[in-house]
Amino acid sequence: MMPARSDLATHEVTNQPPPPGDRDLWADDPLLRAFLTGSDARTDQIAPYARSLGTQALRDAARQANDHPPEAVIFDTGGRRLDEVRFHPAYHQLMQLSTEAGYAAIAWEDAPCGHLSHAAMVYLASQVEPGHCCPLTMTYAAAPVLRRMPGLEDWTRAIASRRYDPAIRPVAEKHGATIGMAMTEKQGGSDLRANTTQAQPDGDLWRLSGHKWFCSAPMSDGFLKLAQTAQGLSCFLVPRWLETGRNAIEIQRLKKKLGNRANASAEIEYRGAQAHLLGADGDGVRVILDMVHHTRLDTALAPAGLMRAALTEAHRWASHRRVFQKTLIDQPLMQAVLADLTLDWLGSLALSLHVARSFDGAGPQDRAFARIGVAIAKYLSNKLCPLVVAEAMEALGGIGYIEDGPLPLLYREAPLNGIWEGSGNVICLDVLRSLARAPGAAEMLDQELDAARGLDAGFDRALASYRHDWRAQPAEAEARQFVERTGLLLSAAILIRHAQDGRIDHALPAAFIATRLGGPRGRFAGAAAVPDPARLLALCFAPTA
Template sequence: MEPRAKHETLTVLNQPEPPVGLPLWEGDAPLRAEIARLAPAHAAHLASFAASIGSVEALEQGRAANRFPPELRTFDRTGRRIDEVEFHPAYHALMHLGLEAGYSALPWTATESGGHTAHAAMVYLLTQVEPGVCCPMTMTYAAVPALAATPALAERWRPGALAARYDPSSRPASEKSGLTIGMAMTEKQGGSDLRANTTRAEPDGDGYRLFGHKWFCSAPMSDAFLTLAQTPEGLTCFVTPRWQPDGTRNPIHLMRLKDKLGNRANASAEIEYHGAWAERLGELGRGVPTIIEMVHHTRLDTAMAPAGLMRRALVEAAWWTRNRAAFGKPLIDQPLMQAVLADLTLDWLGALAIGLRVVQAFDNGADPTERAFARIAVALAKYWSNKRCSAVVIEAMECLGGSGYVEESPLPWLYREAPLNAIWEGSGNIVCLDVMRTLDRAPQAMAALKAELDLAKGTNRDFDAACAVTLDRYASGVSEGEARHFVEVLALLLQSSLLLRHGNPLAAEAFIRTRLSGDWGRTFGTLPQGVDAQRIAAMIEGDT
């Protein structure tokens, strides 16, 4: 008999070797340039964080956290109700990396300027590895300003939230080295219509007892939840801890975990309050304005996360096409592939630019103009970057062909993650309605946005023309039916302005020709003649 080896296809040809780690910092020239401009004092810290989460070990932890999702344990072995969620060790390892690097605490504790920008960069970086763990850390970050509505509560909860420590133990907050804080707002019958909530709060000594249900409660192992409940004065915000003051478990029942499309490493639960003890946060009847401070900051992260998802998808596409040949040369050297990659790059650059400009306004929050700008710009960034994210991920998957559709590739995982941030903290219509309300109640926000766009006037004729047409079209107001178009165009104008002033000139010109001036097809890879697709696509791997 002939040797077995002669009959086996053991030689692997034209299949790229798996990448070893992710060069999250050194491979991302646009990010490094923006951090050098906006938050240089944090560059070394971000480089170190990127190296830790881009390691082979961390990437494997990200995969494991998704392959082995959390499990609900309603009762212990003796039949006592415990309502706890068990996570894979990989989840805990990534939580350690994020929290102890200051993901939640840095913006509030940093002595150097640019703390919110550094936080946003961490969101962008960690999203490329495992975005599920971002949820509890983002909510903890966002809860800090909301707690200021009641100083006595802030004094008790802020130290743990800002400790930059991860303590996953299930015990009272006073016994833990670090805390996480979540939120529970939406209910089955209302969704985004929070005023339809039926959960009620009844006075009980110095606190209240809550009765009702919440349809979504992400990160249900948080140490406390900002939640909304009805009082005679109206919808009110409360802080509801997992443990009662007497050291017993608070009757917050975890009814089931959501079987979600993606974000599987993170637990999201349906919960019921069965007389759960809580303390009032803010004024009676002012629940929505109180908790909206938290929502405002979580929206910042939902505006940065899609840029990270796009970035990871593009890195995978660039790696594959550079190392796989077809028709006699590497895929990345073929004009059709260059056009697709360059087109995708434009959306990534736009999402990164708008996200970091929004967070710059958060860092400059002492300036009333910047606060007004942040109010409208965070909605624009959340809406448009997330609308582009799913399309970018799908096209990047196609760059890998069949291999991109297989679960061994990260593209299916990215595909499942892509829609999340468009839905979380207000889906597209809700965000557009928020922009409309901002125009009515805070006209200074639109004035701040116009001033921002004016900074780029005179640098590109097509940009100037698009600004003029848009402002003229909506000078007399915006009807609700036009809100999506209005928000989309404002987002594109803001992205264009930022790319013109701070981005690569080739990319800025191509972005404006395609996204603003309409010299574009209906699919990726339909760039107009004259765009240097090869040079733009090279930006994915660090070339500027």
């Protein structure tokens, strides 16, 4: 590209970072590479995907997809119902790249570490354009449900495809398909058993009637839904398009959301929509929770990606901006703030990827840890994400608040994953339920924590204090405190083990333990005394040109 002019009529542009140009999100992230070392993650596919995402062209497409959000087209010019959502071409460009890279499919292709590879892709895609991740995440998460159901071979084939096919056709005629979800109703929210949508049998199929307050990705080819039958709440697959025409799903309106603007969310109504029963009649909550379990993995990884993107911007700015005769990155207080924020991201990424590894395990111990670990990782990552993004924006000053750069998009996105698939209270209560009822969950949590005992004195003291305080099941009102402390200890344990096997420098777990487990600290970034912050930043970020 031809460089922009700096010698303007009234002044010369100085003291501004150079345009970022093409970035390599793989080469620039030494910690992601380190955390995948020693695994069978498909780095041969992850690395080129990361390079494609980092190009200026893809970042421009991300901006276009957000500047031109989807539009509902309810009727044609003659007044006939269409109930469609139209997207900017940039959205389809992003969907095609991520679908072909294997974002939704790679976990189900019978290769080792498929879920870990998928998790790395979620983390990377969230750094560039998080909105298009929504339908791909739900497609990934629907696979374990649909693969168990007989008679849905066209669906399992289509969602396992790496071909993006947005055509309006029944699934049997498509090269690939996406899956959405619609569970929330006005009166119920997280209380799914309060849903009132009704399902009536119609031969081998069912007919749904009712209203859904939130339908994620309403142009998906099919949706997993909950509806009431004579036997109770049941789970259904509702096709968007039938061989005979459009299914009876009517879009009422698109939601005007704070963020996630490239992706559509809608209120919809079923007017006798055709549906396939999934699982046993009346067993809907258990069936849908398998999908929710997998979407929660993505809601733990996505905030780590948002934090990484925000900190990359802050680090780039500070590395080039001179203030008071010194480069900003060399000023002690800025170093302290950025290093402290970097530790938040570091712990979240380490914990979330470690949990993703357990999704690849086939044994009962892996399943037990995945069940409780994903909830802890989701809670911790999402509580940290808005704070990290806001501080990164502040590091840039006023320019960080301007839509010319990526930080406003990241800031609007930061709260989303904490709300989706269970808000903070729901997640913390789920952790307590897992400890009390899920076979092996408490034992696996102890085993993960004990794996780092004896390797760091500060960690050992913090673990002993934690176990002294929680000798019995925490009370409901203590659930947030318990999950936060558990998440920080798990993150520290994972970092310690990575340092022991040589993947990362010992300075990283030492700094994390000193500032997160070592006693009282201030509530805000930079209030903790991070040891050798300049070295910590050098370990986590590639040098800026």
